[in-house]
Amino acid sequence: MIDIPLTHLLILGAILFCLGMLAVITKRHAIVVLMGIELVFNAANINLIAFNRYQPNLMAGQIFALFVMVIAAAETAVALALVLKVYQYFKTVNLDQIRQPSRD
Amino acid sequence: MNTVLILFYIFGFLAVLSAAFMVYTRNVLYAAFGLLATLLSVAAIFVLLFADFVALTQLMVYVGGVLVLILFGIMLSNRVANRAIQSESVNFWSGNLIAGMFLVGLVYLILTAGIVPAASEPATISNNVPAKSSITAIGIYLITNFALPFEVTSFILLVALMGAAYISTPEKND
Numbered sequence: 001m002i003d004i005p006l007t008h009l010l011i012l013g014a015i016l017f018c019l020g021m022l023a024v025i026t027k028r029h030a031i032v033v034l035m036g037i038e039l040v041f042n043a044a045n046i047n048l049i050a051f052n053r054y055q056p057n058l059m060a061g062q063i064f065a066l067f068v069m070v071i072a073a074a075e076t077a078v079a080l081a082l083v084l085k086v087y088q089y090f091k092t093v094n095l096d097q098i099r100q101p102s103r104d
Numbered sequence: 105m106n107t108v109l110i111l112f113y114i115f116g117f118l119a120v121l122s123a124a125f126m127v128y129t130r131n132v133l134y135a136a137f138g139l140l141a142t143l144l145s146v147a148a149i150f151v152l153l154f155a156d157f158v159a160l161t162q163l164m165v166y167v168g169g170v171l172v173l174i175l176f177g178i179m180l181s182n183r184v185a186n187r188a189i190q191s192e193s194v195n196f197w198s199g200n201l202i203a204g205m206f207l208v209g210l211v212y213l214i215l216t217a218g219i220v221p222a223a224s225e226p227a228t229i230s231n232n233v234p235a236k237s238s239i240t241a242i243g244i245y246l247i248t249n250f251a252l253p254f255e256v257t258s259f260i261l262l263v264a265l266m267g268a269a270y271i272s273t274p275e276k277n278d
Contacts, residue, residue, distance in 0.1 A: 004112045004152065006219050012116045012149075014210040016142070018203045019123040025199035029132055029191030031177050035139050038170060039123055042146050045162075049155045056154070059241050063250050065158050066242070069165050070257050074264030076170045080177040081271040087181040088274075096194070 009050035017043035030083050030093040034076065041072045112152050119145035132178055132189040136171065143167050157239045 016039055023036025045065045052061025083093055090098050119142050126138030143166045150159035182189055193199075246254050 004109060007214055008112070008116070009149075009153075010214045010219075011211055012119065014207060014214065015120050016123055016146075018207040018210070019120070019127050021206065022199055022203040023127045025202065026127075026193040026195055027191050028194055029189075031174060031181070032132055032135055032191045034177075035126060035135060035174060038139065038166070039126070039142065042143065042166075045158075046146060046149065049150055049153050049158060052155065053153055057241075059238065059245050062155050062158050062238060062242060063245055065155070066161060067253060067257055069158075069161055070261060073165050073170055074261055076173055077268040078264050078271070080173055081268040083177055084180055085271055093181050094192075 003053065004050075006050055006054070009046060013043040013046040013050070015043075016040075016046065028095050030086070030095055031080075033095065034079055034083070038072060038076070041068060044068060108152055112149060115145045115148040115152070119149070130190050130192070132191050133175075135191070136174055136178060139174075140167060140171055143171065154238065156237055157242050 020036040020039030020043060023039065024033050027033055027036065045068055048061045048065045048068070050061075052059070052065075055061070086098060087093050092098065122138045122141035122145065126135045126142065129135050129138065143162065147159045147162040147167075150156075150162060178189060
């Protein structure tokens with residue numbers, strides 16, 4: 001049985017990680033930045049599952065991936081609530097325009 | 105080339121393509137749908153790696169929960185109704201340069217890491233692969249070896265639920 005080479009899986013994870021990082025760096029819409037963070041989580045999950053193939057009876061990789069997903073879901077819920085609150089307060093979700101009005 | 109390998113390349117290519125579409129498109133809703141395609145492809149790759157329960161969780165939590173939440177967030181945080189929601193990008197070239205250099209460094213690190221190829225130890229891998237499903241093993245590990253992280257995770261979920269509900273309730277002016 002021929003397996004998927006571990007190197008290719010790691011490179012796929014690296015590409016997805018860099019694309020997520022690129023979204024976080026360049027995008028200015030708060031929700032798109034959140035999507036980039038989700039992409040980074042997925043890249044980490046790919047690496048965890050790939051390494052789990054080399055210790056299949058330990059299962060630590062898959063369980064760790066499950067925990068990562070749970071934390072990601074909790075993070076998204078709180079972050080989107082914060083984004084909605086920021087939108088109500090500042091009337092924008094553009095990260096560069098969110099600033100306090102100058103008190104002069 | 106066997107079927108698993110071909111399927112892996114197809115889904116990996118799809119994942120990278122839709123992730124790149126997500127990053128480079130300017131429309132926020134299109135970006136959400138690009139993320140949807142990426143998540144589905146990654147779930148398919150999980151299935152190819154014998155992680156069926158994780159793939160199902162990916163479908164239910166990410167595609168069913170997180171992405172719907174993101175779509176709701178996009179729709180709730182916009183004033184203009186009949187115009188496409190744009191997301192401007194700043195630092196385009198320098199961001200691309202940094203991410204590209206990071207990718208080159210990571211790939212160099214992976215290729216020179218001296219990873220033992222799977223072909224050198226096929227017996228141990230194919231003998232230990234669970235024949236039916238990984239759900240039984242995950243369930244047993246979750247209540248024995250990983251019982252404490254499991255409980256802590258449930259507590260974190262409770263805290264996140266209460267926090268999100270508290271943050272998003274409108275303030276009472278009294």
